[in-house]
Amino acid sequence: MRRLAPRFALRFVPFSASLLAVTLMGLASPASSQDTKSWPNNTIAIVSGFPGGAATDIYARRLGVELNKEFGVSFISDNRPGAGGNIASSLVAQAKPDGYTFLLGTAGTHAINPALYSKLSFDVVNDFSRIALLGTLPNILLVNPEKHPEIKTCQDLIAAAKKAPGTLNYASTGNGASGHLAGTQFATASKTSYVHIPYKGQGPAMTALLSGEVDFFFNQSSPSLGAIQSGKVRALAVTSSQRVSVLPNVPTVAEACNLPGFESTTWYGLFGPAALPTEIQTRMSQAVLKAIRTESFRQWLVSQAIQPIADGGPAAFKRTQLADMKAWAKIVKDSGAHID
Known part of the structure; x- marks a missing residue:
């Protein structure tokens, strides 16, 4: 596997369990208006459900570099592998919605898993806010x-x-x-x-x-x-x-293969907890979309065989997720795959 993650150790450091505990501390209630006005003034975690060095980790790190330039705070990639990404998804669904914990999810975690797993501890639609669609691959x-x-x-x-x-x-x-x-x-x-x-x-x-x-x-x-x-x-x-x-x-x-119409692609997307204040969701969405639309970032996406999204805003992101949930449900059923 080719490692393309840039060096940025001074700003992007490994995420400890203790730091995550601090990040998630408190009740899962919306940030106060004062917190919203001062956001962000602390480290922001981008959680993903796959191991370090996986494509999601590489993307989170690359995105964190750009968002650091925009907000002036550190962004860290926290990898919580297991259960097809469900461990990380559950963690973020239950996180305090203060704008310091986000999830780099995928079509797998948020469109395939609802059909694949008999029971999830979270709702992939209603327990998350959508920040931006990050690309298809x-x-x-x-x-x-x-x-x-x-x-x-x-x-x-x-x-x-x-x-x-x-x-x-x-x-x-x-x-x-x-x-x-x-x-x-x-x-x-x-x-x-x-x-x-x-x-x-x-x-x-x-x-x-x-x-x-x-x-x-x-x-x-x-x-x-x-x-x-x-x-x-x-x-x-x-x-x-x-x-x-x-x-x-x-x-x-x-x-x-002479199979007209064949297509099977997935996507990456940035999610936050469901009750994330509108002001924070909007600012984060605008910053992410600005970052991934720069020429340098688009060139990096192309080098990773990731297709940039024309409209990756929250509304379009939700439409994509809902449509894919329906499409993947049929494919999962046809495959016979099922996880209790």
Whole structure:
């Protein structure tokens, strides 16, 4: 995985559990008008539900650098992995809504998980305020060229699957993860069958692909780039409706696999607790949108194969989330994935 996070140790420091406890201290009630006027005057945490070094952590750190310039306070990335991101989501849903705790959520945590988990300790819609949609990203269909030198295209993969139904397997970062569901969509669309093998995160799943333990892997675009560019894996296709500029020679699944209309993308979004004061939500939203629309940030997004959003404001963000919840619910049902 290519590490692209910039150095900014003087401003962006590891987040301790004690600091989080201070951040979340107090009743989950709106900040007072005086607090709102003086906000921000303390460290702000961006919590994410995946390990340090994951794409969400890299994004949170990069965004924190820009927001530090805007507000003059430190932003810290606090990674709380576990339960498909639900631990981090629950923490932020219950946090004091004073503008010092935010969540870098994903389509997985806030559109897929409601259909995947039989019970959540929070409501993905009503227990959060939406700050900004941060970008969309595809998965990339990867194979190990040493294990499968004969599979050079997506059509080769489909042909191999039809020749020996149910014998090829693929990795995912967990049951119900976007890569698992992309594999389900792919199997349905191509009328093929595969064995799904879930792993605990991107790192173990990529290791399984590189070691030859699995045949292919629908991995998120950002952490795939280093392995693709080094030649350790072969990228057969991207799951977005259009090619990504950082990989111009990699076709879409729709064109490479002759599956018109195929698309399977996810998104990142910044959330706050539900009762976040309107003034803070507005200021934070404006600052985030300003940051991610700068030319330097847009270039960084493109380098990570993340597609910038034309309208990422709170209203558009909510519409996207609600529409995706409906769409992913059907895909989860078709996949048979379920977590108690």
